[in-house]
Amino acid sequence: MKRNLWAIVLSTVGFFMAQLLPVIMTAQHSLAAHKQDLANLSAADAAASWQGYVESVGEMLGGQNMFVKLAVIILAVTCGVSMFAYLHNRRKVDFYHSLPISRSRLFAVNYATGALCALVPYLVLHALSIVSACAMGFGEVVNASLIGVIASNVIFFFLLYAMAAVTTILCGNTVITLLLGLWVYFGPTLVTALWQGLKNMFFQTYVMDASMSSLLFGNKFAPLIQYFGLNGTKMYNWAVEPVYTMDYSAGLQEPSAIGLLIGYAVAAIVITALALFLFRIRKSERAGTALAFNPIKLPVKIIICVVMGTAFAEIFKMLVYESELWFWVGLVLGTVIFHCVVEIIYAFDFRAIFRKPLQLVIILAVLCAGLLTMQADVFGYDKWLPDEGSIAAAAPMGYVGESALLSEPENIAAARQLAALGVESLNNTDENAQKECITVTFKLKNGKVKSRSYELPGTDEVFTLKKQIYQSAEYKQKACSLFALGEVNEGYHRNIVFYTNGDGYNGVGTLSDSQKAQEIIDTLKAETLTHTGDAMPVL
Known part of the structure; x- marks a missing residue:
């Protein structure tokens, strides 16, 4: 730690700016504003405004402080890379690995050093922030929930720190480490967004059954993004995935994130063990290369080419007025470009741009075949219909909470029949036919919730089925705000x-x-249950 005083200083300054200073500034501003309130407002109004000031200080001290989260992320990545960056320098590797110390002990020393350099200043400054809040008259914000906030920050630090250590050990060059780290941290989020875009493009009945923000924050393989959706041991309601699991009738309460934190703590331990294993088997002569392990070169290249080729395809499609032609042009261009870039990085030679053309052709062929399979709906996404016996609840609408799903057998049968009519009308190309869009949501007995969007013909059968559902007492009680x-x-x-x-x-x-x-x-309420569509309510 003496040789890494810069890390201790950086952590101290970072958490001072992110934790202690915002608490003191918010408390001082709140005290000044409250003094004016006491002079200008009634005692009751001043007391009400004081609660708002207390909440503001609590936000800076608790899990809503985004500055602390940014500091945790930056220091986890910085310390994780710097503690093992010597592996990228041939002279340093020869020196350290010639010392009479085992690889396991060397790893433990480096790993513990990076963690202590960041976490000790964080814990000290968080304690000082609590003391400052109490000294300035905001002691009521100090409660047991702060333990959960500290635990959450420590768990995410270790997870991101372990991921940074693994990427550093996998690479033989610091710049490549940072590029691979960006891919590891943000790749899952990009894949989620691209997958939603592909389903929206190729499937006629696809409906986004949650907001994009909840889908992105719901990706458990992107902990860096998930981190910003947590408030200590709670999750923000807008970061819950999927939206339909939220019961709006009970209010927008923040669900518990304890299970997620336990999972990430276990993941941090597993990734740390993986880092130790890779550190022990890593060959010293791999310093200075792009990747220190040759077997992972091809899988990494395939993943990058597939994801970035798809990204180029979707971008080209959006730029040229939803053109399907330019989707395929972008797919080929993006795959070729990133195959060439990866080969150049692997070899550190621009002449490598023309290497391994067979791999490029195979990757491109498999990618195109996969997308054509989606376009032809080979696996029957649009034609999917659940067995009536497997449905626990249903509703002829999307974006609904579980409290709005209908469970009576008559309503389930009607909703499924509407979906069946929607499937039958998929191949209806009559542009003059009267149609209406409807989204049907099913909750299956295995716990899964699936939604499909259909263009239904304006037939008497469709009208009768909809009327049966909308005039049922169960629907009125769950859909009408009067009953909420x-x-x-x-x-x-x-x-x-x-x-x-x-x-x-x-x-x-x-x-x-x-x-x-x-x-x-x-x-x-009583008249709503007996009111029919052909009668006009008085009130």
Whole structure:
């Protein structure tokens, strides 16, 4: 650690700027604002605003502080690379590996050094931040949840640190290490986005059953991205994948991330063990090469060519007005370019651009064959229909919470029949036919949730099936916001505000009598269940 004082100084400065300073600045600003509130507002309003100031300090001290997460990521990568960067220098490798110390012990010393250089300053400055918050009058933000925040940051540090160590050991050049590290950290997210784009392009019934943000944050193989979706031991509701697992009727509560953190802690241990194994078998003479292990060269090249070729294809398609022709042009061009780039990097020679053309042809042929298979829907994605006995719940809509799925057998059968009619209409090329889009979501008994989007013909059968579902009591109770009204908290009461069509959003009257308001709500609920599509509700 004496030889790596720069890492200790960098960590101390980094966490001072990311943790301690934001807490002190936010607390000082909050105290100044609260002083003005006491002079200008009533005692009740000042007390309410004070709670907002307390929450702001709590955010800087807790898992919502993005500056700390950035510092953890930067230091994990920096320390992971620097502690093993000597492997890329032939003279240093000869010196260190000539010392009378085993490879395992040398690895342990380097690994522990990098971890201590980053984590000790973090823990010290986090403790100072807690002391500062208490000293400035914000002691109520200090609670047991901070233990989870610290544990989360430490787990993600070790995971990202271990990944950086593995990439450094795999490579024989620091620049190549950083490039491979970018691929390891962000590659899974890119693959997720490309896969969604391909399904959207080739499958007629594809519907994105979650927001893109939740799909990206839901990729467990991209911990660096996943890190920003966590608030200590909780997950932000917008980072939950998929969206339909969230019960909106219960409020947007943050689900627990303890299981995810345990999984990442185990992954950190496994990756550390892998780093130790690779460190022990790595040949010293591989210093200065692109990759230190020849067997992984071809798999790495195949992955890069396939992913980047697909990325080029989708970019070209978007640039030229959704042109399918330019999709295939971009696919070929991207695959060829990155095959050449990888060969140049492997050989450190521009003349290697023309090497191994057979591998390029095979990679391109397999990639094209795979995409053509998707385009022809060989595996029947669009024609998929679940067996009625395997369906636990269903709904003729997408983007729904589990509380909105229908479980009565009649509604399940009707929803599946709508999907069957949608499959039958896939090959209907009559542009003049009356059609309407509908998304059907199925929750299967094995726990999986799948959605499909169909263009249904405007037939009497379709109208009857939809009416059967929409007029059912189960659908009304789950889809109508009237039935989602919860209990009124103590000290509050519910008003009913009346509007007219002529006045738009201007209320023309308010009913504040709680008993009468509840009577109206109960009456509306009862009449909603008996209301049919050919009758006009009074209110």
